[in-house]
Amino acid sequence: MGLAVKLGFPQPAYPRVLPASTSKNKSKNSTLIQLSPTTQKPNGSKFPSLVSVDETRKRFQIQPLIDILYGCEDMGSVGKVKSVHGLVLKSELSDRDLLVVLNHVANAYSKCSDFDTARRVFDEMPVRNIFSWTVMIVGSTESGLFLDGFKFFCDMVDSGILPDKFVYSAVVQTCIGLDCIKLGEMVHAQVVVRGFASDTFVSTSLLNMYAKFGMVENSCRMFNSMTEHNKVSWNAMISGLTSNDLHSEAFDQFVRMQKEGIKPNLYTLISVSKAVGKLGNVDKSKIVHSYASGLGMESSVLVGTALIDMYSKCKSVSDARSVFDFNFTSCKTNPPWNAMISGYSQSGHSQEALEHFVRMCVNNIQPDKYTYCSVFNAIAALKCLRLGKEIHGMVLKSGVEMKVTSISNAIANAYAKCGLLKDVQKVFDRIEERDLVSWTTLVTACSQCFEWEDALIVFSKLREEGFTPNEFTISSVLVACASLCFLEYGQQVHGLLCKAGLDSEKCIESALIDMYAKCGNIDEAQEVFERISEPDTVSWTAIISGYAQHGLVEDALELFKRMEQMGVKANDVTLLCVLFACSHRGMVDEGHYHFHQMEKSYGVVPKMEHYACIVDLLGRVGRLNDAMEFIERMPIEPNEMVWQTLLGACRVHENVELGEIAAEKILSVTPESSATYVLLSNTYIRTGSYEDGLSLRDVMKDRGVKKEPGCSWISVNGRIHKFYAGDQQHPEKHDIYAKLEELRVKLKSMGYIPDLRYVLQDMNLVGKKGDAWMSLLNRKD
Template sequence: MVAYSKCMAMVDALRLFKETGSLGNVVSWTAMISGFLQNDGKEEAVDLFSEMKRKGVRPNEFTYSVILTALPVISPSEVHAQVVKTNYERSSTVGTALLDAYVKLGKVDEAAKVFSGIDDKDIVAWSAMLAGYAQTGETEAAIKMFSKLTKGGVKPNEFTFSSILNVCAATTASMGQGKQFHGFAIKSRLDSSLCVSSALLTMYAKKGNIESAEEVFKRQRERDLVSWNSMISGYAQHGQAMKALEVFKEMKKRKVKMDSVTFVGVFTACTHAGLVEEGEKYYDIMVRDCKIAPTKEHNSCMVDLYSRAGQLEKAMKVIDNMPNPASSTIWRTILAACRVHKKTELGRLAAEKIIAMKPEDSAAYVLLSNMYAEAGDWQERAKVRKLMNERNVKKEPGYSWIEVKNKTHAFLAGDRSHPRKDQIYMKLEDLSTRLKDLGYEPDKSYVLQDIDDEHKEAVLAQHSERLAIAFGLIATPKGSPLLIIKNLRVCGDCHAVIKLIAKIEKREIVVRDSNRFHHFGSDGVCSCGDFW
């Protein structure tokens, strides 16, 4: 039967199962159920599991472990009730399969209850539960679980490290924590494991340390597609387009099979560097040579590529040729470009499209409002703001975060809640004087309020990223780099100011805004080349 299953001949396997008189044998039933599951026969496996119970054959722990992989055809709660009756719930094998099933359905609380009831928890059970917290974004719970398992004398495996590093990459967990887990992986001699090294690469790239990501990539003895794609995407997000394209060329040279994610990274690299012709060339390679059908993500990338370069006619042509209507995300890209390139009519159309699809989306109203403000059309701006109030749409506040000594500090524009607020504002005053000595003039067009110039200058000086940088300058050793995370796009005036601050203070300042990473060097140059 097993041989037939491995050869995908399930009809023959079932015939042999019935002919050999093994219908009362739980091992044979389990083998048949497993065979169907391995050959995409979830419905047949569940039917067989039901028939087995009707015929009085009692499932064992392996049967339960196998059938729980038949999601979503079978409900874990249904199997759970049977497991409790047979007292297999406390078995590590069955308990792990059950909690994993709940995790896959997003029921992490149910999974945690199952986990707590397992008698002898092995590393597989610990890793499954940690992965559950990781997948649902429960950072603190995942980190506490990792600490608990190590203190309990359980030795982490490569999947444990991969899960906890993915938590650090995908959430606001600190870079310090990520480095600690890296050190632990080295001590455990698991840092060179493919799933661990790929997770490390992704974590460092997403946390702003592209140099460490690059080192991990270079040291990998073997690479999977995740490694290649993460490196391309990492370089793209950090403004190193040419390096991203070099990695792509190396993939081609080594004949690594690319997927749609590979090209999303390539197009992003071209977009962030304004490489329109290169983007078009790689789009042709994707379709013609790699036979990859364009997805909505690829079309979105091409719209972004043309929009940022001011080629809005080409962007609209991509939208017109898409098989399905453009998403609100694509129209938001058009709207943002219209604001930059002063295309008011097209911007109004894009805003109408977004608001029709997502009337609660504050970004559309804000971008349209800002576009009118920059054009000096305060009457139209007032209408948009009035509409926001009528629909109770709230503007997303701009936050900036900085980590100092493993503690994260958050700032809003004009924030005066920080314990060291007096020192922060003194530092801002000092920077303001030194900036003016260098000839800096505030670009008041970035203040989108109908107020006098003096107030506009004060508003700019208190943007959240400047407060975070000022705190970083007084709270960290001289010369050490700063990493700022911002939930919105950095404005043009702040971008110009941060370049000067990096030069004045002789520091590298990295700012991760909603679009990308900006590396401001001590030479006063940004990695984006002022194209973002």
């Protein structure tokens, strides 16, 4: 009965490494035979030589134990390793054989993620060889104990054992883990001194180290100095270039590799696929795909997934889908499905992403965290709340939401995009281990849902928790500052991001310009803009918008001309800002010109906001009939935004007829729109139809439509104070109303006569001037 069977283990599926003994090996005068510098593990990995062998028969006695330990590693079974360990300790092995087996026992413990026990085995060894030390260095590195790994290396050298190529390779990985290039360079110097510089195995480790530290020139120098290149060295070079964003160079090395007769393997194809995906070059994608197909690797899950991801990043979703349909429609593993769903979502095909997810579920493939994250991103883009809640339910049933932070973040983001701040807060509160993305999502949600003060409160808590905000966090905070006109806080945030070195981030630059402009400091906004070395479309749009909002129309239009001269292409938001500027100055002809050039010159199809801006332009100059004709000629159905704009113009220019048409259109879609009732009521009153105005207000009350009270706010000593029309809740209301009365008296003494046309007074108050003044101060329209 075999040893494995006696121990209760399944026998190894692979053949034994060494041959059976022969009479020649039993010769009394046989010398020590060095079979190989390494002992080959059945799956192909190598370790330094275990021991020189004098007799195959003796070696054969311990080989079954070594084979079983390899099997334990593959299974990750610490219990089975302990069984073998116990048997070894009870066995009467020679010192040499005991050393060999204990080395493998320590290695097996380490590979089974029990490095503490591996270390105890090492500490109790009566004798150690280079293999023993290599196991400790590698095990420390794999367990994240990088400093311990380097100490083992130093102790080994101090004990008089000189490193070999395997030790050097292992300690280079330790230097990478320590993030210490100085130690790496010291190891490199020792490699050169000891004559290992020409060794392909060591050189590959060094070029990989330099690539990891971003020292690409050193990495290329190592590669070019190698006397021999193999697949591993080529892969290290291609991967290193890719990880350092030298994607074009990585592809060139891939082509060069083919010319030198080295066939790529799956790791080569995965690395170059990532590089080409980053390049977004479909032609290069086709070349990589053809190599994968020629080598028969397209159907490999790893390679096929990389190809799908590559095509998706090149915006060629149809090619990505072809790879999927040809190879993975019946695949029962996640990666190809995840890659396809992610590809659809990132390419803006959110509906197709959700449809593919449904097919995945129909095929009984269990979603993982990558699936859910992509799916919730698609839901966020579509604002598909119902489906979002259904899939959220699936996640809750699976019990992974609180355990996997990335899923919770994606769910919170989806709710934020749907405008459900309370749901975002609930998801946030359930996250066990919040990261910066969790906090940023909540800050952004508060800002997007117009709870700007809450956004600043959450931001303060984020910093109290010890998180360092990134550019996305800061951008959302700056939006809140801009919306609150909180210049003081915005300046503090500006100082914070300068210290963090984030002031040159594109999204930060445009957010700063917008914040300063909306807080009334257009000069500072201009200074921020001028400091940008290469302003992009978003930056130009922000400064144009700022000048337009300040009524500096000529400056805004001049900036737009400069933008065009610089070769920066305007987008739909830029053109909206230009139309806004024209509207506020009443520049009808120029506004019409830019509107009609949108599609011709910029390839931008006008959206509802652009149409509303033209209606506003015509309405401001009193051309209401032209505005109505423009609406009737619109190629898309006008929404309430367009009609609301026309209604506002009708109030200003006292056009009841068109005002009634606009109000009817709005109320047919949003009957709860309080602004519509108020605007039409004010139009009636302005034209002298007081009864109709009052009657409409009564209808508004009967239907339960309430207007949100007017609100303003100021910042005093870092605290925001809000004031509502008719507010009786403010703690300092008595002082506030006393100050208002004081101002009323001063205004009256200066001869000011208030405009009471839109004040809907109670009939008992008409004619009472004092009360009319208070009605004006407390009015809610």
